[in-house]
Amino acid sequence: MVNTTKMLGIVFTSTHDGAVPEMASVRALGSIPFGGRYRFVDFALSNMVNSGVTEVGLITENNYQALMDHVAAGREWDLARKREGLHILPPLDQSRICRGHLESMINAMDFMRRSRARYVIVSDSSVIYNMDYRPMLEQHIESGADITVAYQRKWLSVDAASHSTIFAFDPNGRVIDVMMHANVSGEFNSGMNLLIIEKSLLLNLVEEAVSRGEYSFDQHIIQKRKDELKIYGYSCDSAAYRITTIRDYYHANLSLLDTAVREKLFPTDRPVFTKIHDEVPVKYGLDSTVRNCLMADGCIVEGQVENSILFRGVHVRKGAVVKDSIPLQGTTVGTNCEVSCVIADKEVMIRDGKNLIGAATYPIYISKGATV
C-alpha cells in the first residue's frame, strides 16, 4: 500500500565538486563540524525528522568513518527505529567511483524500492538550513510537478555562482533555464541541492540515466530534461549557507553570532539534533573576558575571547586572546597566545605565546591534530 503523501528521505554526505578540500580531505563532507556542536549532516537529518520524514537513507561514498561514528544508529535523531528509521547506504561496489549524485543513487535503489513512501525528498549536506519540507511537498502535489527544486533568490559572487545550480523560471514557476558552473555574479535563483520527486519516477530516471553513463542529477536530469519534465521551483526563506570554500565555512560559522540568524537556524520548534558528548558546561575563570561568542559545552575559558565560535572542549588559557576565530573541538590555545581569524580543526594545540593572525578575507586554517 502506498501512503499518498508519505515521503522518504535521501541524504547525500559526499560532494563531487571538491567542496572545502582542507576539511573534507580527512572526512566526508557531511561530517564537517559546524556551529559549535554540529556537523553538516545534522541539519539535513534534523530537517527530515522535523518534517515528519522517519525513513532516511544516508548515502555514503568515501571517507565515512567519522560520519558513521557520528550518526551511528541514528538515535539522537530518533531514527533508531524498528520500523523505518535510518539506513546507511555505503557503496554496493567499492571499485566504482561515482561521479555525481545521480550515479551514487544506484546505492539507494533497493532501499527506495522497499519503502512504502510515495515521494522522495533528496537533500545533501553542502547547504545548511533549517526548514520544514511539508509545505514544499504540498506545493509539489498541488502544482502537479514532476520535480520540485528548492531555491533562494540571492546575490552570488563569481565563486558562489560557479558552485551553484542557477534556475530561471517562467511566470508559473516552471524551470525554463538551468545554469551550472557559470562564470557570473549577481542576483540569481540559487538551487539548494534539494528536490522532491515521486519515487516511481525517480527510480525510472536513475535507471535510465545511469544505463546511458550519465551521473549528475542537475546536469543530466534537471538541465537536460527540463523541457519534457515539469520542473518547478520552491522558494525557501530560511537562512541557508552553501559551503564550498574555507572562506564560506568561516563566514557561515561567524554569521551565527547574529541573533536573527540563530533564530532562523535553531528555531525552538525545529531543534537541530546531534550526537551527545556529555560535556561539562562551560567554565569561565576569574580573569576571563568574553564578548559576542557562541560557546559549546566542555570549554574552559581563562583568557579573552571575542567574535568567535568555540566548539566543544576548547581550552583558552590565561592571557590568551582569541578573536574572530573558530577553534574546533578539543583545541587548546596556550597561555598568552594571540589568535585572530583562525580556523583550528579538531584537537589542535597552539603552544604558549604563539601569535597567529589571519585576515577575515583569508582566514588561517590549521589542520586536524596539528601542534603550532
Add this chain to the structure above:
Amino acid sequence: MFQRKECVAMLLAGGQGSRLYALTRQVAKPAVPYGGKYRIIDFPLSNCVNSGIDTVGVLTQYQPLVLNEYIGTGQPWDLDRVHGGVHVLPPYQTASGAEWYLGTANAIYQNISFIDRYQPEYVLILSGDHIYKMNYDKMLRFHKQKKADATIAVLEVPMEEASRFGIMHADGEGKIFEFQEKPEHPKSNLASMGIYIFSWKKLREYLIADNADPNSHNDFGKDIIPHMLENEESLYAYPFVGYWKDVGTIDSLWEANMDLLDPRVPLELYDPTWKIYSRNPVRPPHYISSEAMVQNSMITEGCSVFGTIDFSVLFAGVTVEEGAVVRDSIVMPGTTIKAGAVVEYSIIGEDAVIGENAKIGARPEQIEDKDTWGLSVVGPGVEVKPGEVIPPKAMVEA
C-alpha cells in the same frame, strides 16, 4: 534463563527532600537540577556505570513523574541493556495487599523479588541525595577482601559536625564495633555516607526479619545496621576520600553549585575517564553578547546572555537580558531574567520569569541585621512582576 549479576544496585530515590521546599514541590529530590546540566541522580547513576554496575533499581515514591521521564530507558547513562539496565521501581500491589515504602529497608524488602531475579552475590544500596564521584567497584573489592557481611562507606567529617551523621566506630582494620545514629557526643568522626554493600543472602534474611518486627522503623541506619552489629555480623567501614556533599537544604544546594566554581574544590567534572552522564537538552551552544560581562561562572547550552554574570551557574536555556545582573546565584533551566533585573544570592527555579528591574535577594554585606539575611528562592514557574523586590531569605512559590 536469566544470567546472574554479581552486584545489583538499588537507588533510593523516593525522598521528598522537604528541606528544599519550593524546589521539591513537584519533583523528587534526586531530580533537582545541579551543576548547569545535571540532576542529582546523574551522579549515582554515572558512578554505577563507571564502576561496571549495569543493573540498577531506582526506587521511587514521592512525585515520580519528572524522574520517570528523566530516567526513561536509561540510555543517557548507557543503562539501556538487553539484560539488566535501569528499572524504575515504584511500590506495587500484591495478592496480600499494597503498601507504600515505609522506610529505606522496607523499600528494598518490597523488591526482594526484583533482586532475586538476578541472583546477585552482592547488593549495593545508594541514595539519590548526594553529589560525589566514587568507584563502587573498589568498595566491592574491599567488601570481598574483608569477607564482610556489610560494608558501609564512611567519610571523615569535622568533629563538630559529626553529630549530624550516623557515626561509625571501627578498629584499625576497619571492622565496625559500634554505630551511633546522630549522636550528641560522637566518639569518632567517621560518618556514614548512606552507601552500603551487603552480601545479598545475609541482607535478605535481615530484611525479612525486619519486616516481621512491628517495632522497627524499617530503616537501614536505625534498624538493619544496629541489628547486624548486635548479632556480631562482620561489618566494615570503607573509607572514602574525596568530594561528597549532601544537597538536602537550600544552603547546601547553593554551596554545592558554587563549589564547581572554586578551583580548590576537588570535584573534577572534566575527567574523561569518569564522565557524569545526563539527559542532554537539544539546544544550540550558548551565546554571550558584546555587552555581556561573564566571569567565574558556569553556563551551558541554550543560554543567551546579554547582561552581567558573576559567580553563578546558569542551566540550559536561561536568558539574561540587557542590563540584568546575576551574582552568586543559581538559575535553573528555561528561566528568563528580564532587562535590568538584579538577582543576588538566590536560587531561581525552572521556567521562572524575573520581571524587568525586579530585585531578588541581597548580598550579606548590604544587610545590617545578619539574622535576617539568607538565600532567596524563587520556585519553578513563578513570574516575578517588573520592579518587584524579593527580600533575602524569602521563598516565593507559584
